[in-house]
């Protein structure tokens with residue numbers, strides 16, 4: 001889709017996973033090819049650990065480096081050949097002696113445009129139910145991951161990450177309209193929590209959620225719940241699978257996010273004077289956002305006023321809750337004659353600047369980057 005079409009055809013592939021890595025990958029590729037042939041999605045998402053049985057004893061043996069390992073090479077190739085965005089579920093990733101549970105995202109040119117390492121490791125012990133301790137072998141990721149898919153911001157989380165509403169809220173604050181969670185819930189927590197969590201994240205944040213599971217295999221060490229689904233910004237399940245291998249495609253109408261956010265305007269009604277949800281520390285986003293281009297096009301096309309500028313993705317809406325935006329708006333309000341067009345260079349600088357130091361008061365910094373940003377803003381130059 002284009003940024004203005006506001007519809008995205010999104011495919012979900014729920015896959016059975018066995019012990020043979022090559023067969024698992026080939027099975028995924030067959031599913032992708034079938035789906036493209038039948039329904040022509042723009043994006044396809046795969047489940048967690050689609051190339052490896054889900055279990056701590058398997059992660060080391062099946063792990064690969066990203067992006068030059070076997071599975072990544074194939075994902076890159078198929079994304080390019082089929083001209084799709086591919087959210088490649090997860091694979092165990094080997095890096096510098098550590099292993100991560102990692103989602104890769106591929107563009108229609110076969111480029112790696114995002115890499116999310118599971119942030120919250122799945123360590124639970126339910127009496128009479130499931131016990132799992134990913135932290136015995138896996139390391140946790142420390143970064144949020146957003147990708148730009150045809151102008152739509154998509155935030156990535158992995159399975160247990162879906163339980164942490166702060167993470168979803170931060171994605172929402174940064175302008176995401178879709179959250180994708182490759183997952184593999186189990187027979188203890190799946191029936192109770194999988195749908196509840198997917199719908200909660202969608203409803204809390206008024207965006208689409210794609211929860212993409214592996215299919216159930218009763219003979220596996222870890223038996224997955226299945227039931228992949230897409231939930232819309234009202235919290236309604238738009239389509240879903242049962243426990244078996246399968247696929248479906250949903251045309252996501254992105255105008256729904258705006259409608260819901262207008263009709264139930266919770267994002268403006270938060271009492272941020274008495275609480276907040278904000279990311280901390282240095283946070284290196286996967287910066288494949290292409291956001292400056294969008295900003296430039298949008299700004300040039302429409303013209304802007306100080307209260308309408310959205311630094312994050314160039315969408316001209318007052319509904320800006322991201323930290324960059326709040327800071328910039330605050331600063332612009334203080335200016336006597338705010339610039340109509342925010343220079344592209346400033347946006348890049350501002351983004352890296354805010355990432356390096358969360359919650360700055362822009363005007364109070366006097367380091368070189370800030371000075372440059374302020375100078376750009378004042379001159380209104382590109």
Ligand SMILES: O=C(O)CCC(=O)C(=O)O
Pocket residue numbers: 048121122158159160161163183184185186189190193
């Ligand atoms: O949160 C749960 O109940 C399941 C999580 C899980 O299976 C995972 O993180 O892989």
